Amino acid sequence: xxxxxxxxxxxxxxxxxxxxxxxxxxxxxxxxxxxxxxxxxxxxxxxxxxxxxxxxxxxxxxxxxxxxxxxxxxxxxxxxxxxxxxxxxxxxxxxxxxxxxxxxxxxxxxxxxxxxxxxxxxxxxxxxxxxxxxxxxxxxxxxxxxxxxxxxxxx
Amino acid sequence: xxxxxxxxxxxxxxxxxxxxxxxxxxxxxxxxxxxxxxxxxxxxxxxxxxxxxxxxxxxxxxxxxxxxxxxxxxxxxxxxxxxxxxxxxxxxxxxxxxxxxxxxxxxxxxxxxxxxxxxxxxxxxxxxxxxxxxxxxxxxxxxxxxxxxxxxxxxxxxxxxxxxxxxxxxxxxxxxxxxxxxxxxxxxxxxxxxxxxxxxxxxxxxxxxxxxxxxxxxxxxxxxxxxxxxxxxxxxxxxxxxxxxxxxxxxxxxxxxxxxxxxxxxxxxxxxxxxxxxxxxxxxxxxxxxxxxxxxxxxxxxxxxxxxxxxxxxxxxxxxxxxxxxxxxxxxxxxxxxxxxxxxxxxxxxxxxxxxxxxxxxxxxxxxxxxxxxxxxxxxxxxxxxxxxxxxxxxxxxxxxxxxxxxxxxxxxxxxxxxxxxxxxxxxxxxxxxxxxxxxxxxxxxxxxxxxxxxxxxxxxxxxxxxxxxxxxxxxxxxxxxxxxxxxxxxxxxxxxxxxxxxxxxxxxxxxxxxxxxxxxxxxxxxxxxxxxxxxxxxxxxxxxxxxxxxxxxxxxxxxxxxxxxxxxxxxxxxxxxxxxxxxxxxxxxxxxxxxxxxxxxxxxxxxxxxxxxxxxxxxxxxxxxxxxxxxxxxxxxxxxxxxxxxxxxxxxxxxxxxxxxxxxxxxxxxxxxxxxxxxxxxxxxxxxxxxxxxxxxxxxxxxxxxxxxxxxxxxxxxxxx
Numbered sequence: 001x002x003x004x005x006x007x008x009x010x011x012x013x014x015x016x017x018x019x020x021x022x023x024x025x026x027x028x029x030x031x032x033x034x035x036x037x038x039x040x041x042x043x044x045x046x047x048x049x050x051x052x053x054x055x056x057x058x059x060x061x062x063x064x065x066x067x068x069x070x071x072x073x074x075x076x077x078x079x080x081x082x083x084x085x086x087x088x089x090x091x092x093x094x095x096x097x098x099x100x101x102x103x104x105x106x107x108x109x110x111x112x113x114x115x116x117x118x119x120x121x122x123x124x125x126x127x128x129x130x131x132x133x134x135x136x137x138x139x140x141x142x143x144x145x146x147x148x149x150x151x152x153x154x155x
Numbered sequence: 156x157x158x159x160x161x162x163x164x165x166x167x168x169x170x171x172x173x174x175x176x177x178x179x180x181x182x183x184x185x186x187x188x189x190x191x192x193x194x195x196x197x198x199x200x201x202x203x204x205x206x207x208x209x210x211x212x213x214x215x216x217x218x219x220x221x222x223x224x225x226x227x228x229x230x231x232x233x234x235x236x237x238x239x240x241x242x243x244x245x246x247x248x249x250x251x252x253x254x255x256x257x258x259x260x261x262x263x264x265x266x267x268x269x270x271x272x273x274x275x276x277x278x279x280x281x282x283x284x285x286x287x288x289x290x291x292x293x294x295x296x297x298x299x300x301x302x303x304x305x306x307x308x309x310x311x312x313x314x315x316x317x318x319x320x321x322x323x324x325x326x327x328x329x330x331x332x333x334x335x336x337x338x339x340x341x342x343x344x345x346x347x348x349x350x351x352x353x354x355x356x357x358x359x360x361x362x363x364x365x366x367x368x369x370x371x372x373x374x375x376x377x378x379x380x381x382x383x384x385x386x387x388x389x390x391x392x393x394x395x396x397x398x399x400x401x402x403x404x405x406x407x408x409x410x411x412x413x414x415x416x417x418x419x420x421x422x423x424x425x426x427x428x429x430x431x432x433x434x435x436x437x438x439x440x441x442x443x444x445x446x447x448x449x450x451x452x453x454x455x456x457x458x459x460x461x462x463x464x465x466x467x468x469x470x471x472x473x474x475x476x477x478x479x480x481x482x483x484x485x486x487x488x489x490x491x492x493x494x495x496x497x498x499x500x501x502x503x504x505x506x507x508x509x510x511x512x513x514x515x516x517x518x519x520x521x522x523x524x525x526x527x528x529x530x531x532x533x534x535x536x537x538x539x540x541x542x543x544x545x546x547x548x549x550x551x552x553x554x555x556x557x558x559x560x561x562x563x564x565x566x567x568x569x570x571x572x573x574x575x576x577x578x579x580x581x582x583x584x585x586x587x588x589x590x591x592x593x594x595x596x597x598x599x600x601x602x603x604x605x606x607x608x609x610x611x612x613x614x615x616x617x618x619x620x621x622x623x624x625x626x627x628x629x630x631x632x633x634x635x636x637x638x639x640x641x642x643x644x645x646x647x648x649x650x651x652x653x654x655x656x657x658x659x660x661x662x663x664x665x666x667x668x669x670x671x672x673x674x675x676x677x678x679x680x681x682x683x684x685x686x687x688x689x690x691x692x693x694x695x696x697x698x699x700x701x702x703x704x705x706x707x708x709x710x711x712x713x714x715x716x717x718x719x720x721x722x723x724x725x726x727x728x729x730x731x732x733x734x735x736x737x738x739x740x741x742x743x744x745x746x747x748x749x750x751x752x753x754x755x756x757x758x759x760x761x762x763x764x765x766x767x768x769x770x771x772x773x774x775x776x777x778x779x780x781x782x783x784x785x786x787x788x789x790x791x792x793x794x795x796x797x798x799x800x801x802x803x804x805x806x807x808x809x810x811x812x813x814x815x816x817x818x819x820x821x822x823x824x825x826x827x828x829x830x831x832x833x834x835x836x837x838x839x840x841x842x843x844x845x846x847x848x849x850x851x852x853x854x855x856x857x858x859x860x861x862x863x864x865x866x867x868x869x870x871x872x873x874x875x876x877x
Contacts (some may be wrong), residue, residue, distance in 0.1 A: 038588060038698040041637035042684055050677075050690055050698040055343025057690045057698055059678040092679065149680045 008109065011140060013102035014081065017069045020138050022131070025104050027143035029084050029093060034077035044149050051095055053082065060095040061147050068122055072099065085144035094147035105138070107131050112140065163492040166207050167260050168332060170252070173200045177249050180403040185242055194231040197245075201227060215265045216255045222277035223248035229281055241280050247273055283476040309355060310348045324502075335427055338388050345377075345384045346673065352377040361384060361838060389424040392470045392479070395434050396421060399441055403466060406445045408467070413452050413463040414445055420470035425477055429571055433479070436544040440481045440567055441466065444540070448485030448565050458562060459486065473570075473595055476553075482566040488559040490516035497525065517559055521545045578693075580672045580701065581855040583663040586639035589699040590663075591672050591691055592650060596704035598658060600666055607753075608647035619662050621649060631711040632662045634703075637686070654708040669855035674701060686710055735833050736860075738853065739810065740826035742787055746858040748851070749812060751831060753863045754815040755820070765809075771870070776813070783811070784870045785824045786861065790846045814863055816875050821867050 011022030037049025037060050048060045051139060060080065072078060078097040085092055112129040119127060126145045131138040177200055180354050205220035224244060229235040251270050258266035352373055359370045396418055408416040425433075449455075449464035469480040490513040497503045497519045508516070519525060523542040545555045553571035579594035601623065603611045612619050612630055619630040628651065634641035638794055642664045649660040672691040681687070685706030693699050735751040764774050765783060772783040811822040832854050846869065850861040867874050 036697065038690075039639075040681065040684070040687075040700065041586075041588075041639050042686060043681060047681065050700070052692050052696055052698050055346040056690065057675045057677070057692070094678065106503065131489060 008106050009104070010104055011107050012081065012104050013138065014063075014098040015078070015100040015102060016063050016067065016098055020102065020136060021063075021098070022102075022105065022107070022138050022140050023096075023143040023146065027083050027085070027087045029082040031101055032080040032095070034079065046149055048097055051080065053070065053093065053095075056093065058082065058095050059147075060097055062137070063099045063146065064097075064099075066146060067126070068120065074081070076100075083143045083147050085147055096143075096147060107138070107140070112138060115139075162261070163211060165332075166211065167256055170204055170207070170256055173203070173257075174253055175398055176200070177399050178246075181242065181246055181249070181316075182400045182404060184237060188237040191231060191233075194227065194237075198224065198227040198231050200246075201252075211263050213255070213259065215269065216252065216259075218274060219251050219255065219270050220250060223282075226277050226281040233279070244273070244276055244280055246405075248277065264465060333387070335388075338384070338427075340674075341384055342388055345381050346692055347696075348377055349381055350692070350694065353694055355428045381674055388427060390427050390430050390479075391421060392423045392425055392430070394430050395437055396468060398434075399438065399468070402438060402441060403445060406442060410446065411451055412445060412449055414449055415463050415465050417465060417467045418469075419467065423470035423472060423477060425571075429477070432547065433569070433571065436547045436569070437481070438481065439541075439544050441468075444481055444483040444485065444565065444567075448483035448487075450486050454486075458486075476570045479569040479571070480566055481569075482564060484564040487561040487563055487565055488517050488520065489561055490830060493519050497522065500525065517557055520557070521555070528805075568731040579669065579855075581650065581669050582667040582693075582699065583633075583648075584642070584665040584667055585633045585637070585663045586641055588639070589667065589693060589697075590633070591699050591701045592652070592661075592704065593688065593701065594669070594855060596652045596654060597852065597855055598651040598653050599850075600855070600857050601651060602666075602857075603647040603649070603662070604648050605644070608644075611647060623651065623660070629659045630662060631659055631707065633707075634662075634664070636707065636711055652704050652708070654705040659708055659711075672699075672701070734835070736853070736858075737812070737829055737831050738829040738858065740829055741859065742826070745862050746829070746853070746856050747786075747826070748832075748834075748858050749823075749825075749851065749861050749863055753814055754812050755815045757828060758809050758811045758813060758822070760809045760822070761807065762809065774811075776820070776822065779820065779822045781813075781822050782871050782874075783822045783824055784867055786846075786866055787824075787826070789866050789869045791844050814867065819874060821871060821874060823863070823866070 010025040012025045012028045013020060013022040015021070029048045032051075032053075035051055037051055039049045040047050040059075046061050048065075049098070051058050051060050057153065064070070078099060078142045079101045080095040081098055081101070082093055082095050111133070112131045115124050115127040115130055125140050127139060128142050129140045131140055151154070158281075177197055180193050180197050184190060187193070195345055195811055199225045201220050205217055205224055206219060208214075208216040226235070226241065226245065230237055230241070235241070245782065251268075251273055254268065255265050255270075258264070258268075281348070334654065356370055359367055363749060397465070400416055400504065403414055403416045406412075408787060415650055444466055445464075449466065450458070450460075452462035455464065462733070465484045467480070467482040469478075469482070471478055492578050493516045494508040494511065497516075498505050498508050502519065502522050502525060503511075505521045511519075521541045521544075548555050548569055553569055556568040556570075559565040580591040581597055583590050583592060601621070612621055614620070615627075619632070620627045621630050622628070628649075630649065632641070648663050648666050650663055651658060651660050674689045675691060676689055677684070677687060687706070688701045688703035690698050736748040737751050737757075738746060738748050758776070760774060765772050766774065768780075772785070773780050774783055809824050810826070810828050812825055814821050814823055832853055834851060846862050846866045848862045851858050851860060864875060
């Protein structure tokens with residue numbers, strides 16, 4: 001059972017620009033379609049706004065901005081992935097705005113490699129591994145780090 | 156077995172709560188020794204502990220409680236009098252019970268302490284009617300209980316068991332322990348339910364029939380549910396303060412000092428989780444104040460102060476935070492002593508000490524490993540003190556401030572945020588977004604029509620100012636400050652705000668509404684944005700940011716330090732008398748108020764009831780003919796282009812305020828009646844036109860106070876004569 005968990009993990013996949021990405025499915029609380037948000041003036045640009053999740057106020061973080069990708073174009077609204085980052089007992093929720101939500105896939109540890117050294121440093125701090133699949137590469141991210149507004153993201 | 160454990164746990168929790176109450180009741184009893192009701196209540200609590208502990212087989216606990224109960228029974232029945240020795244012994248009984256309970260909680264068993272001495276003393280005190288037993292009586296002398304006391308006690312202990320059990324059951328039915336997180340979730344869900352209800356009501360509109368009736372019921376139930384759930388989450392600060400009188404009493408006795416404890420703002424409500432986390436720091440500060448701050452009666456008399464020291468605890472809400480003060484009138488903190496001590500302890504160098512201001516020096520008491528007590532007592536002075544207090548307070552996002560005057564006393568001020576509190580707020584719009592401003596910061600609202608707006612704001616080297624009744628008010632434009640595009644403004648809306656002792660005007664696009672909002676914390680990552688105090692969920696389910704007036708003022712450099720003066724001013728203004736006022740609408744959505752003392756009755760009249768005699772409008776009213784005064788026609792219009800003066804008055808039903816002088820009555824035709832409020836009648840703005848006494852901000856709206864006599868006299872000149 002433990003071996004299985006180590007060798008194979010399930011990832012919630014999503015699309016960001018031309019990339020296929022995934023985060024550990026256990027970190028995902030729910031998926032919400034786009035909702036109007038309240039912007040937070042003076043906040044770092046990655047903070048797209050505040051959402052009301054059944055009475056709880058959560059911060060929406062634009063994954064594109066977070067990863068230094070160009071802003072979204074066209075009519076399509078982003079999707080919210082509500083992510084729980086448990087640091088020291090207190091679970092904090094945040095929403096990750098992505099272009100499109102994909103399937104939950106099982107990833108074999110054997111098919112993964114650490115991110116290439118040539119990837120930009122701000123990406124490498126959140127990118128855990130790259131999974132080689134037949135359909136193309138799947139970038140596996142650390143959800144907790146992704147929703148952390150780091151100093152580099154603020155700058 | 157696990158079921159029993161749960162029961163035991165419940166017993167422990169319940170008992171410790173009861174014991175806390177006991178402490179208070181004992182102290183009340185010392186003031187009022189003959190109070191049978193208090194005695195009976197104390198008796199019941201101890202009796203319950205005894206009964207339940209017997210049920211669980213905690214024999215030691217049962218014996219201690221039993222001995223206490225016996226004494227209490229005699230006191231309750233008036234056979235014995237409560238004196239110092241008995242009161243002391245009973246308090247120690249409570250302590251013993253508490254200690255055993257703590258032991259059970261820790262180890263699951265009662266421990267080895269027998270408390271034979273205490274039990275013997277209690278028995279002796281029970282056995283000797285009227286006689287005052289010396290507290291310091293050698294324990295060995297009463298270790299052997301008198302033979303006649305023994306059978307009596309065991310005879311009683313057998314019988315009340317079943318009774319005690321039923322009592323416990325009743326208690327658990329009255330209260331239930333609920334995890335705070337469950338309440339949090341419940342609270343959030345109720346909030347959502349309210350929003351859903353609002354949407355349903357909107358859809359139903361003014362429709363009639365079964366669905367509308369259901370909607371109404373849903374409306375009522377939801378409101379009630381919301382109210383009840385809100386209540387579950389909040390606790391008055393009394394929950395923490397309740398323990399302190401005992402602490403103060405014991406400590407003062409122990410140190411040979413006389414201390415009077417005063418409490419202000421007991422009812423100030425705090426989030427339950429915060430209540431828990433301030434308990435220890437607060438107790439520590441109180442102990443410190445008595446140990447270090449307040450002098451002995453001799454020292455105090457020598458200094459020309461009353462022998463009894465005063466320890467004042469204050470709590471109040473301020474700017475979305477709760478402020479707690481611990482103030483003593485003791486010797487104060489000597490910065491020179493603190494410096495010397497800090498150097499001696501190696502915390503700072505001599506050179507550092509010399510460079511330090513007095514204020515900084517006093518702050519040294521928060522440094523780890525610092526203690527100024529000349530003598531290490533078992534009370535304080537072990538060097539784990541104020542630094543722990545500060546750490547604990549900062550952990551929950553608060554801050555600690557200290558101010559001290561040598562010879563006059565020390566005030567420690569703690570400001571703690573409310574993770575969840577309901578505050579009244581003004582909702583404004585700016586750049587298409589809504590923002591909430593805590594009502595406590597609100598002074599008044601100024602609206603300047605568009606044509607005058609450009610001239611109203613003047614410039615002092617790039618700093619905009621507004622002349623508010625001859626005083627220059629610094630102006631901050633919210634849109635500019637938040638770097639968001641402002642919307643087309645119909646008029647210049649200035650919200651006059653108070654942050655500490657500074658006032659400034661905040662320009663917003665629109666002033667929308669007032670209401671109670673639930674303060675919700677922002678994501679930890681956004682905490683660094685000092686301009687926001689949190690966020691709240693609006694009626695339509697969207698999120699609005701709550702502005703931190705102090706943070707905003709600081710950011711715009713309209714506010715600078717020094718908080719002490721502002722506090723004194725705030726305290727002074729809080730004690731004004733309040734008067735009930737009747738609020739009604741005036742034309743163009745304005746608001747007016749009449750002191751309720753000038754209102755006899757409220758009536759509704761139809762226009763066809765009005766008759767005229769000469770140029771006077773009259774109505775028949777309770778067999779009398781009374782003149783009518785149309786308030787809005789009497790008042791001179793202050794706008795340049797007068798709109799319909801009767802706009803605020805419904806056309807089919809006229810709200811009429813009946814006002815009387817001696818036997819005469821007059822009817823004032825006013826606008827739609829809105830509410831009655833209690834407000835201090837200290838006018839914040841002088842009259843702008845005849846017939847108006849002045850203006851006040853009531854519920855965040857500028858309200859004109861009608862000069863009833865002037866208005867009546869304008870129509871019925873001799874109404875007040877004779």
